[in-house]
Each structure stands twice: as C-alpha cells, then as structure tokens.
Amino acid sequence: MAQGSNYNLDQKFDFTASVKKVIFILGGIGALLLVFGIIMAATGGHGHGEETGHGFHWTQRLYANLWINNVYFTGIAIIGVFFFAIQYAAQAGWSTALLRVMLSLGYWLPIAAVLMLVTFFIANHDLFHWTHSYVFDKAGDHYDRIIDGKGSFFYWPMEKGTFPIFYIVRMVLFFGFWVFFFNKLRTLSNEEDLHGGTTYWHTIRKWSAIFLIFFAVSSSISAWDWVMSIDTHWFSTLFGWYVFASWFVAGLSVITLITIFLKEQGYLEMVNQNHIHDLGKFVFAFSIFWTYIWFSQFLLIYYANIPEESVYFIERLSSDVYGSYIFVNLILNFALPFLVLMTRDAKRHNIFLKVVCTLIIVGHWVDFFLMVQPGTLGHNGGVGLMEVGMLLVYGAAFAFVALSNLAKHNLIPKNHPMLEESYHHHI
Amino acid sequence: MERDKNFILGIFDDEDILKNAVREVRAAGIKIHEVFSPYPVHGLEDELGYKKSRLPVAAFLFGLLGTTLALTMQFYMMKFDWPMIIGGKDHAAFPDFIPVTFELTVLVAAFGMVGVFMISSNLKPWGQPKIFDLRSTDDKHVMAIDIANNAAVDLEIIKGALKNSGASEVNSKSFD
Numbered sequence: 001m002a003q004g005s006n007y008n009l010d011q012k013f014d015f016t017a018s019v020k021k022v023i024f025i026l027g028g029i030g031a032l033l034l035v036f037g038i039i040m041a042a043t044g045g046h047g048h049g050e051e052t053g054h055g056f057h058w059t060q061r062l063y064a065n066l067w068i069n070n071v072y073f074t075g076i077a078i079i080g081v082f083f084f085a086i087q088y089a090a091q092a093g094w095s096t097a098l099l100r101v102m103l104s105l106g107y108w109l110p111i112a113a114v115l116m117l118v119t120f121f122i123a124n125h126d127l128f129h130w131t132h133s134y135v136f137d138k139a140g141d142h143y144d145r146i147i148d149g150k151g152s153f154f155y156w157p158m159e160k161g162t163f164p165i166f167y168i169v170r171m172v173l174f175f176g177f178w179v180f181f182f183n184k185l186r187t188l189s190n191e192e193d194l195h196g197g198t199t200y201w202h203t204i205r206k207w208s209a210i211f212l213i214f215f216a217v218s219s220s221i222s223a224w225d226w227v228m229s230i231d232t233h234w235f236s237t238l239f240g241w242y243v244f245a246s247w248f249v250a251g252l253s254v255i256t257l258i259t260i261f262l263k264e265q266g267y268l269e270m271v272n273q274n275h276i277h278d279l280g281k282f283v284f285a286f287s288i289f290w291t292y293i294w295f296s297q298f299l300l301i302y303y304a305n306i307p308e309e310s311v312y313f314i315e316r317l318s319s320d321v322y323g324s325y326i327f328v329n330l331i332l333n334f335a336l337p338f339l340v341l342m343t344r345d346a347k348r349h350n351i352f353l354k355v356v357c358t359l360i361i362v363g364h365w366v367d368f369f370l371m372v373q374p375g376t377l378g379h380n381g382g383v384g385l386m387e388v389g390m391l392l393v394y395g396a397a398f399a400f401v402a403l404s405n406l407a408k409h410n411l412i413p414k415n416h417p418m419l420e421e422s423y424h425h426h427i
Numbered sequence: 428m429e430r431d432k433n434f435i436l437g438i439f440d441d442e443d444i445l446k447n448a449v450r451e452v453r454a455a456g457i458k459i460h461e462v463f464s465p466y467p468v469h470g471l472e473d474e475l476g477y478k479k480s481r482l483p484v485a486a487f488l489f490g491l492l493g494t495t496l497a498l499t500m501q502f503y504m505m506k507f508d509w510p511m512i513i514g515g516k517d518h519a520a521f522p523d524f525i526p527v528t529f530e531l532t533v534l535v536a537a538f539g540m541v542g543v544f545m546i547s548s549n550l551k552p553w554g555q556p557k558i559f560d561l562r563s564t565d566d567k568h569v570m571a572i573d574i575a576n577n578a579a580v581d582l583e584i585i586k587g588a589l590k591n592s593g594a595s596e597v598n599s600k601s602f603d
Contacts, residue, residue, distance in 0.1 A: 295525065302522055305514055343483065426469040 007270050007423070009414035013262065015407040023396050023403075030392025037386030038062065056380045063123035064376045065386055069394040070119055071226050072250070072368045074112040075243070076398070079251025080105025081182045082215055085208035088201070093421030094278060097270050099413050101258050103189065104406040105251065106182040108398050113175035116226075120171070124164075127376050130154055130232045133161030146233050154229070170225055174218045181211040189413055196415035219244045227368075230375035234312045236297055243371075245290040249333070250364040252282050253357035258402070260350045267411055273348045274425045280347030283357060287337035290364075291330070315374050321382045322374050325366055332363030365391055428575040431602070434460065435582070436559055437589035438596040439568040442468045448570065448592035449474040455588045457580055460573040463563035482544060489539025490532050497531035498524060559600055570594070 041058035084102040087095045095102075124131040135144040136151055151160035154167040184207050192200035220240025228239045236242070256279040262268050263276075301309045316322045337356050346352040366383075373381035413419070437452075439445040445468065452459060459475060505511070506519040516523065549556050563569040572585055589597045 299522055299525070303514055305516075342487070344479075424469075 007412075009410075009412050009419075011267055011411050012409070013265075013267060013403070013407045013411050015403050019403065020400070023400050026392055027396030027400075030389045030394075030396060032389070033385045034389030034393060037384055037389055040384075041386060056377075059123075060126045061377055061380065061386060063119065063126045064373055064381065065390040066115070066119045066123065067127055067226075067376070068365070068368045068372045068387075069390055070112065070116045071243075071372070072247075072365055073108060073394050073398050074116065075247030076251045076254050077105050077108035077112055078178055078215070078219070079247050080255065081109075081178065081185065081211070082248075083251065083255065084185060085181075085211050085215075088205040088208040089212055091205075093418035094275060094425040096416045096418045096422035097268055097412055098255070098259055098275065098279075099189065099416070100406065100409065100411055101262065102255055103182075103186050104258070104402045105254060106186065107401050107405040109175065109179050109182055111397075111401060113172075113179065116171065116175070117168075120168075127372075128229060128232070129375075130229060131164065136161035150232065167225060170221060174222050177214055177218065181207065181214070185211070190409055192413060192415050193410050194415075198417050200415075201417050219247075227371050230372060231312060231315075233308065236301070236309075236312070238293060238297055242290075242293045242297055245286065245293045246364050246367050249283065249286045249290050250361055252279070252286060253360045255279065256283055256353055257357045257361075258406075260354060262411070264350070270412075270423050272425075274427050275422075276350065276353065277344070277347045277427055278425075280341055280353050283353070283360065284337060284341040284347065287333060287341075287360065291334040291338075294330075294334075316370060319374065319379065321379055322370060325370055325383070329363060329366050329370060332359050333367060336363075361395075362391075428578065430573060430575045431557075433574045433602075434559065434600045435572045435574060435585050435589070436596075436598045436600050437570040437572070437592075437594035438560065438562070438598065439570065439593065440566075440595050441593075442471075442568065444593040445568040445570070446471060446474050448589070448594065451592040452570070452572075452588050455580075455584075457572060457585055457588060458576045460571045460576065463559060463569040463571070465564055465566060465568070468568070482540060482547075485543040486536050486540040489543075490536035492539070493532040493535030494528055496535065497528040500531075501527060557602055560598070567595075571600070 038058065041061055080102045084099060084106075086092075087099060087102070120127075129135065130147050130151070131154075132142070134140050134142040135147045137143055138148075148160065152166075154160075154164040155162060156166045158165050185204060188200055188204045188207065192204075223240040223243035227243055228235065256276075259268070259271065259279060260276065263271055298313065301313060304310075317326055336359055340352055340356050341347055369383065369387065416422075437448065439448060442464070445462070445464070449459065449462065449471070453474075453476065462471060462475060464471070501524045502519055505524075510518040512518070513520075513523075545551050559571050560567065560569045570589070572589075574582065574585075577585060586597050
C-alpha cells in the first residue's frame with residue numbers, strides 16, 4: 001500500500017510550450033476555418049432571402065455561432081465550480097486530489113460574462129425576436145399578443161420594447177454572483193494550502209451550500225433567458241434542467257479529460273484507476289440523465305400534440321437542415337456513452353474515456369446548436385466551416401485559460417483534511 | 428477425498444491481518460475456498476485473486492430480454508391485437524413505447540441479476556447454504572480451506588500457515 005508521505009504534494013502543473021503549441025494550432029485552424037466560412041457566407045450566401053420576405057445576412061450566422069459557444073462554454077465553466085461545491089456539500093473525500101482541476105474551469109467565467117454581454121448588445125435583434133419594439137406596438141401590423149404578454153419578463157420596470165433592463169440585470173447578477181462565489185471558493189481553497197486545519201474545509205462547505213442554492217435558481221433562469229427566449233412563443237417547464245443536464249455532462253467530460261491529460265503528463269500520482277472509474281461513472285450516469293430529460297421533454301410534447309408546444313420539434317425534425325442532427329445528438333450523447341462506457345473495464349481505461357468524452361463535448365455542442373440555430377437562422381443555418389471554426393476557437397481559448405490558471409497554483413490541495421481518504425479510495 | 432465436505436477454518440479478528448494472511452497462505456501454495464466477512468473488506472477480492480464477476484453479462488442479457496419482451500408485447504397489442512388510435516398517432520407509435528420498454532428492461536435485468544446471483548452463490552430457495560461459522564455474521568472473518576483441493580499439502584502445514592499468519596483460532600468443519 002502506498003503511503004501518503006511518498007507523494008509529492010507540492011507539484012505544480014507546468015504549462016509547457018509544446019502543450020501551448022497544440023492549443024494554438026487548434027485555435028489557429030479554428031480561426032482559419034472561421035475566416036473561410038465568413039468569406040464564403042459573405043460572398044455567396046444570399047440565395048435564400050427572397051422566400052421569407054426578409055433578407056438573410058451572413059453576420060446573423062456569425063452571431064448565432066457566438067451565442068451557441070457563449071452559452072455552452074459558460075456552462076462548462078460554471079459546472080467546474082458547481083462540481084467543486086458538490087464535493088464539499090456531499091463531504092466527498094475521494095475527489096480531493098481533483099478539486100483544483102474542477103476549479104480551473106471557472107477561470108473562464110469573467111471572460112464569458114464579457115463575451116455574453118457584448119454579443120447581446122451587438123446581436124440582440126438577430127438572436128432574439130422579442131427585442132424588436134414593433135412586436136409590442138398594438139397599432140402596428142407586427143403586434144404579437146403572446147410576446148406582449150411575456151414582455152415584462154424582459155423589460156420590467158421599463159416600457160416594453162425599449163431597453164430590456166430586467167433581462168440585462170439578471171445576466172449581470174448571475175455572472176456577478178457566479179464569479180463572486182468562484183473567487184471566494186478558489187481563494188479559500190488556496191489559503192488552505194498555506195495554513196491547513198479543518199476551519200477552511202468548514203468555511204468552504206458553507207459557501208458551497210450557499211452557492212448551490214443560488215445556482216439551482218440561476219441556472220434554470222439563465223437557461224430560459226439565454227436559450228429558451230430565442231423561441232419566444234414556445235415554452236417548456238423543464239428547459240432549465242435540460243440545459244443544466246447538457247452543461248453538466250459536458251463539464252464532467254472536460255474535467256475527466258483534463259484529469260487524464262494531467263495523469264499522462266505524470267502529475268497527480270495519487271489519482272489511480274479508481275478515481276478515473278468514478279469520473280467515468282459520472283459521465284455515464286449523467287449522459288443517461290440528459291437523455292432522460294431530453295426524452296421527457298420530447299415525449300410529453302409529442303404525446304399531447306398541442307400546436308403551440310409541438311412547433312419546437314416540428315421546426316427541427318421536419319427541417320432538411322436540422323432533422324438529421326437530432327439523431328446525431330442522440331447517438332453522440334446517449335447511444336455511444338451508454339454502450340461504450342457500460343462495462344467496468346471501459347470506465348477504468350483512459351482510451352475509452354478519452355474517446356467518449358471528446359465525442360460528448362462535440363455532442364453537447366450539437367445539442368446547443370439545435371437549441372439556438374433553428375430559432376435564429378431557420379433554414380439558413382447548418383454545420384459548416386463557420387460552426388466548426390468557432391467551436392475550435394472557443395475550445396482552444398477555454399483550454400488556454402483553464403490550463404494557464406491551473407499552472408499558477410499548487411495542483412493538489414495539500415492541506416485538505418480528506419487527502420488521505422482520497423489516496424485509499426477503492427471501488 | 429470428496430470436494431466441498433471437509434474444511435479447515437482460520438478465524439481472524441482483524442481485516443488487515445486477514446488480508447495479510449490471505450497473501451501468505453496463497454504464497455504458500457494453499458488454495459483458499461472462500462473468505463467470509465461480516466462486512467465488505469476493500470481489496471480482499473484482489474488478494475484472493477478473484478476473476479472478474481460475470482454477473483454484469485447476465486444483467487445485460489436479461490436487460491436485452493426485457494427490451495425485446497416489452498417491444499414485442501406493445502407492438503402486438505397496439506398494432507395487431509387491439510389497434511386503437513390514441514392522440515392521432517399511428518397504431519405503433521414508437522416513442523410512446525419507450526417508458527414501458529425502459530421499465531421492463533430495468534425490471535427484468537434486476538430480477539434476472541438477483542436470480543442469477545442467488546443461484547450461483549447457493550442462496551436458492553431449494554438449496555442449503557453451507558454455514559462455516561456463525562460468527563462470520565457478527566465480528567469474525569472466516570477463511571475456509573477445502574482439504575480435498577489441497578491434497579498435495581499436509582494438513583499440519585495448512586494449520587501452521589493459518590496460525591503463523593495471525594489466525595486467532597484454527598478449526599475443522601465437516602458437512603455431510
């Protein structure tokens with residue numbers, strides 16, 4: 001049995017030039033594809049405009065892509081903090097050596113906040129139908145009674161159709177508190193390295209519990225605000241959990257991938273196949289949880305067949321652009337993780353997890369693609385160079401931010417009271 | 428000598444001593460029949476060199492059986508036996524079948540797995556489980572060694588190995 005004293009607890013992740021190079025190359029390829037995609041769209045993409053009556057401009061597709069990745073990577077970042085808080089709320093000991101990996105995702109949050117706000121101010125009319133003031137104009141031809149009824153949710157206390165103050169305040173508030181909680185937990189966890197003792201653990205647990213309550217409400221409302229309000233007429237009561245489930249699986253996959261990456265680089269010697277197995281179980285279980293939520297939403301709408309609800313799925317399933325991606329979504333996010341990660345051996349071997357987690361990260365991007373594009377671009381959307389490029393650019397930026405900040409602090413919370421328990425984790 | 432009849436039992440008070448004893452006894456070339464402990468001892472199955480359980484395979488196959496049963500049943504009922512139009516859907520509306528299919532898959536897999544486990548570990552209703560030492564349900568770990576399986580090793584050597592590796596008692600147990 002390996003004893004605790006043999007491990008090097010003062011290790012720091014060295015963000016080497018070769019790792020940076022891989023990330024820059026990926027980001028560079030993404031930027032190149034993005035530029036090509038924009039050029040192609042700007043020079044040739046006007047063909048469909050006439051049918052619907054208002055022209056389609058390539059910038060709309062760019063904005064939709066920005067929005068998909070803003071929402072998606074914000075989710076992955078906050079899930080890092082969420083999973084960290086869960087470990088404390090559940091008094092979990094097994095994951096102690098992985099806590100800093102979870103926290104590293106949260107460094108993206110301030111950047112995500114800026115990107116989200118800027119994108120909203122630039123692209124609000126192209127993304128959200130409810131931002132047009134004419135839908136609230138009772139005298140006008142475009143008056144929309146249903147959006148008028150929902151208008152206060154965006155504009156209160158101002159007049160509908162002016163400035164969406166309530167919406168902006170919520171966005172700022174959520175990001176503000178998320179960043180605040182992230183900084184609080186991160187600072188406490190780093191201070192524990194210096195002073196030790198059990199007080200830090202209790203303080204972090206308290207802050208984790210408060211954060212979890214805030215996150216329970218804010219994650220749901222942010223899903224309505226940022227994603228569901230694109231299809232303004234439509235509503236689904238479990239949409240918040242649906243978006244959360246998608247974020248959670250993607251976040252868990254990123255945590256698993258970073259852990260495996262660190263292990264293969266020779267860090268985290270105390271993390272063995274038992275810890276990897278547990279991460280694999282989380283990815284497996286929450287893939288099924290996502291499927292459960294996705295299907296619960298689909299089945300009730302399909303079964304009841306009320307036009308105002310079923311329009312969401314008709315828009316996607318009967319579309320020549322999006323129809324096939326529904327099945328790509330289900331295969332990548334349910335069938336593959338379910339079948340590949342079912343056995344114990346698959347969850348204990350890095351190669352299976354690396355493949356499945358990468359596919360899940362792509363798969364949940366497809367999930368958000370299917371949430372955002374049909375409502376913003378209609379039949380002008382699709383997966384092209386711009387989509388792949390933008391995902392790579394965001395992915396590379398996210399990886400760079402997470403890893404460069406991971407390198408700044410001790411990789412292991414060396415004075416965590418449950419570190420010893422983590423060494424002896426056995427399943 | 429017949430198998431599963433005559434055993435030597437080592438009684439252990441402590442799980443660490445037990446795990447160490449398992450290693451030493453196996454290293455001495457003695458085959459262990461089974462170890463009984465009042466609670467799960469982490470790492471014991473590795474020390475005993477157990478092969479991977481095949482129970483998950485049974486669970487998967489029973490699950491597959493449940494899926495097949497559920498789908499066949501629903502397609503037969505809804506499409507052929509008593510076709511009804513519900514909510515304007517096809518008679519065989521596949522998404523409607525999924526909740527029942529899921530439940531039956533879980534049910535058949537769970538029952539099948541429990542059944543297979545009961546039979547393979549001799550807990551079946553018509554079986555008579557061997558009770559080696561009642562104290563293994565309380566506070567003692569019991570290591571059972573089948574004498575017939577260790578015909579090449581002298582009895583005294585087995586007893587000595589158990590004593591030396593920390594057994595608090597070494598007993599014999601015979602079943603008819």
